[in-house]
Amino acid sequence: MLKYLFAKNEDIPQGTAAVFFGFSSIVWFVIGTGLGSFNAAKLAFPDFVVGSELFSFGHMRQVHVLAVIFGWISMAFAMAMMYITPALGNTKLWSEKLGVWNCFLWNIGLSLGLTLLWMGITSGREYSDFPWVIDLYIAAFIALPLAINVWMTILKRKTQGIYTTNWFFGAGVFMVTIVFIVGNSPEWFNLTGLSEAYLTWWFAHNVLGLWITPIAAAIAYYTVPKVTGNPLYSHRIGHLHFWSVVVFYSTPAAHHLMSAPLPEWLKSFASVEGVLILVPAIAFVSNLLLTMQGKWHMFVENVEIKYTITGVLMAIPLNMQGGFQQTRAINWYVHGTGWIVAHAHLALLGFSTFLEAAAVYYGLQAILRRKLYSLALANFHFWFLLIGFSIYWVSMTIAGLIQGAGKIYEVPYIDVVIAEHPYMIARWVGGTLVFTGNLVWLYNMYMTARVGTEIPAGRLPHELAYER
Amino acid sequence: MAFREYKIGARLFGVALGGSMVITLYFPIVDMTSVAVTETGLKKQLSYGRIGGFSYEDPFMLGEGKPKTVVLNKDPKTGQPIETVHAYVYQSGIPFPSGIVHPRILGEGVTELSQSQGKIGDASEGAGAVFLISRGSHQGETVNYIENATATRGWKPDQVLSAAGDANTSYVGSGKIMFVKEGCWWCHTLLPEQTQDWQYFGVPPRLGDFNGESPTAFGSDRKAPDLLHVASRNSSKEWMTMHFFNPRLVQPHSIMPRYDYMWGDKDANGNTIDFDAWRAEYDKYAAGETLYPPEVPAYAPDSQVRYLMDFVMSLK
Numbered sequence: 025m026l027k028y029l030f031a032k033n034e035d036i037p038q039g040t041a042a043v044f045f046g047f048s049s050i051v052w053f054v055i056g057t058g059l060g061s062f063n064a065a066k067l068a069f070p071d072f073v074v075g076s077e078l079f080s081f082g083h084m085r086q087v088h089v090l091a092v093i094f095g096w097i098s099m100a101f102a103m104a105m106m107y108i109t110p111a112l113g114n115t116k117l118w119s120e121k122l123g124v125w126n127c128f129l130w131n132i133g134l135s136l137g138l139t140l141l142w143m144g145i146t147s148g149r150e151y152s153d154f155p156w157v158i159d160l161y162i163a164a165f166i167a168l169p170l171a172i173n174v175w176m177t178i179l180k181r182k183t184q185g186i187y188t189t190n191w192f193f194g195a196g197v198f199m200v201t202i203v204f205i206v207g208n209s210p211e212w213f214n215l216t217g218l219s220e221a222y223l224t225w226w227f228a229h230n231v232l233g234l235w236i237t238p239i240a241a242a243i244a245y246y247t248v249p250k251v252t253g254n255p256l257y258s259h260r261i262g263h264l265h266f267w268s269v270v271v272f273y274s275t276p277a278a279h280h281l282m283s284a285p286l287p288e289w290l291k292s293f294a295s296v297e298g299v300l301i302l303v304p305a306i307a308f309v310s311n312l313l314l315t316m317q318g319k320w321h322m323f324v325e326n327v328e329i330k331y332t333i334t335g336v337l338m339a340i341p342l343n344m345q346g347g348f349q350q351t352r353a354i355n356w357y358v359h360g361t362g363w364i365v366a367h368a369h370l371a372l373l374g375f376s377t378f379l380e381a382a383a384v385y386y387g388l389q390a391i392l393r394r395k396l397y398s399l400a401l402a403n404f405h406f407w408f409l410l411i412g413f414s415i416y417w418v419s420m421t422i423a424g425l426i427q428g429a430g431k432i433y434e435v436p437y438i439d440v441v442i443a444e445h446p447y448m449i450a451r452w453v454g455g456t457l458v459f460t461g462n463l464v465w466l467y468n469m470y471m472t473a474r475v476g477t478e479i480p481a482g483r484l485p486h487e488l489a490y491e492r
Numbered sequence: 493m494a495f496r497e498y499k500i501g502a503r504l505f506g507v508a509l510g511g512s513m514v515i516t517l518y519f520p521i522v523d524m525t526s527v528a529v530t531e532t533g534l535k536k537q538l539s540y541g542r543i544g545g546f547s548y549e550d551p552f553m554l555g556e557g558k559p560k561t562v563v564l565n566k567d568p569k570t571g572q573p574i575e576t577v578h579a580y581v582y583q584s585g586i587p588f589p590s591g592i593v594h595p596r597i598l599g600e601g602v603t604e605l606s607q608s609q610g611k612i613g614d615a616s617e618g619a620g621a622v623f624l625i626s627r628g629s630h631q632g633e634t635v636n637y638i639e640n641a642t643a644t645r646g647w648k649p650d651q652v653l654s655a656a657g658d659a660n661t662s663y664v665g666s667g668k669i670m671f672v673k674e675g676c677w678w679c680h681t682l683l684p685e686q687t688q689d690w691q692y693f694g695v696p697p698r699l700g701d702f703n704g705e706s707p708t709a710f711g712s713d714r715k716a717p718d719l720l721h722v723a724s725r726n727s728s729k730e731w732m733t734m735h736f737f738n739p740r741l742v743q744p745h746s747i748m749p750r751y752d753y754m755w756g757d758k759d760a761n762g763n764t765i766d767f768d769a770w771r772a773e774y775d776k777y778a779a780g781e782t783l784y785p786p787e788v789p790a791y792a793p794d795s796q797v798r799y800l801m802d803f804v805m806s807l808k
Contacts, residue, residue: 082676
């Protein structure tokens with residue numbers, strides 16, 4: 025990587041930035057899920073490692089969360105943007121050099137920020153935990169260069185129209201930059217009190233709603249037509265998805281603070297808007313599933329489609345939960361319990377991760393022109409992720425319902441802790457399966473780059489999947 | 493942008509996102525910032541100081557640059573007995589909280605009284621100041637406001653600290669830093685819910701309880717009891733000391749981490765704490781080999797756990 029930092033832009037091979045982003049994202053995924061597994065072990069067995077603040081749950085929890093959001097998910101997005109945006113514009117990435125620098129500075133900044141968090145140096149605001157110095161760094165050296173590269177590539181495209189995926193990419197990098205800057209403004213301007221608490225959740229909500237969810241969906245809009253060879257079922261439904269995300273997903277931030285003393289009008293407004301998340305969700309899921317017409321055998325045979333469609337199917341329970349659990353009728357029961365933790369993992373580890381994993385699998389093979397080293401290991405990875413996640417989600421949902429019951433029947437808290445113990449162990453088992461699967465993935469992709477069979481010109485990687 | 497549709501689309505996008513931000517940012521913040529601070533809110537911001545997370549006065553989050561909360565029952569200037577008051581002591585150089593620097597965030601009535609009666613405009617960070625919470629009347633309503641006792645009564649910060657003594661001094665602001673840094677709020681919420689927590693965890697907070705506080709550390713994932721009123725339920729420092737050192741000493745089923753590392757190297761008598769020996773002895777006790785657990789060392793008055801204890805004890 026270092027040799028390309030100071031090379032001339034023309035001398036950097038196409039796709040270099042995407043490859044660097046791809047491998048970085050896998051490494052961060054291994055780190056993030058490893059931390060998650062460790063944290064889960066701490067909750068199941070509190071005396072697992074003692075004697076140092078660095079291995080205390082309170083120091084490690086946020087490192088896990090931000091490693092997977094900024095490391096795995098966002099870098100996998102950047103990877104996808106680096107190769108999908110130019111491919112859809114029938115052009116080259118505007119600047120490979122900027123992309124390589126972006127990846128380099130991203131890794132440096134994230135390592136620095138997570139180290140500070142690990143030491144306990146935090147703003148004390150969930151999801152925007154980084155101290156403001158790191159926030160400025162992220163805005164200037166992570167978000168903005170990525171946005172510029174994506175916009176310039178779209179502007180310099182050689183096609184007439186802009187495909188669905190690129191609307192989302194172009195708008196997503198814009199929205200996440202705005203959301204990041206506005207959401208972290210309390211730290212820069214020392215805004216305090218409820219406004220700060222609300223802005224914290226405004227950021228947390230919108231970074232999911234205007235970045236993670238739409239960009240993951242945009243990736244699926246590319247992967248499914250590309251790999252199956254079917255055209256997207258409907259551009260009109262894609263329009264509906266895009267506009268309803270912008271309007272309906274950007275407004276219900278207050279539903280995260282449903283039982284906090286926010287103005288009642290704001291909570292009611294957020295709650296109604298929150299149900300409307302079903303509009304983009306149904307548009308997205310139906311569009312993708314209808315695109316699969318006649319190609320459903322690929323759901324079994326093809327690894328990228330297996331990942332993508334699993335992720336798309338997970339969007340159904342995700343949005344059904346998301347739309348209704350935030351209404352007053354349900355939220356009072358599940359607020360602040362493991363149910364929400366399960367839901368958050370359904371969004372990030374279920375829905376979004378499966379879509380991104382497909383983009384990384386496909387992209388690395390397509391750019392390196394090398395066939396996957398082992399399809400068996402890829403299937404191993406898939407099932408470890410899916411089974412690990414399912415164990416996690418089921419156990420945390422049950423734990424959440426126990427907590428909810430304990431809350432309303434005023435059970436002494438320690439009895440809730442005792443009742444949750446088996447589910448905490450199951451959660452650790454699930455997390456560890458995910459971590460193990462990711463180690464295998466890293467090995468598989470490393471070997472793909474090293475010794476994978478070369479893909480002949482004019483062929484696509486998945487066409488060769490079953491050829492020796 | 494070859495198509496007219498893209499131009500229209502880009503503008504509509506601006507309108508949609510801008511409109512969304514007006515409704516979800518501008519309106520709520522105008523509404524929330526118009527609420528006057530309550531007595532709880534004043535106590536919190538005066539005892540926590542400027543900021544509870546990363547800041548330039550305390551970049552490593554060691555609890556530096558924070559005010560001290562003292563209980564006074566004699567006038568620090570004259571030594572005469574007075575009715576017990578809580579004083580918030582900002583020694584020279586300690587940054588003031590938002591309410592002193594920007595009095596308008598205190599809300600209607602509180603802002604006016606704090607400026608006219610409380611003379612908070614006269615306070616200077618360089619010289620330090622002592623603040624009290626006083627009660628006055630604004631347009632016929634009883635209002636709590638901030639009184640700058642350095643200006644109104646001539647109390648100097650160091651005078652107040654020596655008059656109160658260490659036993660009556662709480663490091664609440666430094667303790668809030670510990671609470672944030674150690675991630676207590678990842679499991680313990682500071683937000684009894686409006687729907688069902690009244691019986692068990694006490695009254696939920698009100699809108700004006702937060703003016704000037706940063707961060708609010710509500711917490712979102714309650715894996716442990718809510719702490720907003722914990723000191724009203726349990727005010728035993730002995731219990732808390734054992735619980736911080738190793739929660740399993742007092743609650744065998746607890747999944748809370750041990751915070752023994754917050755004791756530092758030395759105990760209250762200046763002796764080095766032998767953590768390895770303690771843990772080995774505790775393991776024997778946990779295995780059922782000994783009848784009693786080892787004694788928990790008394791913490792030093794400047795240890796991090798003292799700060800945290802003072803903060804938790806302030807949560808009434």
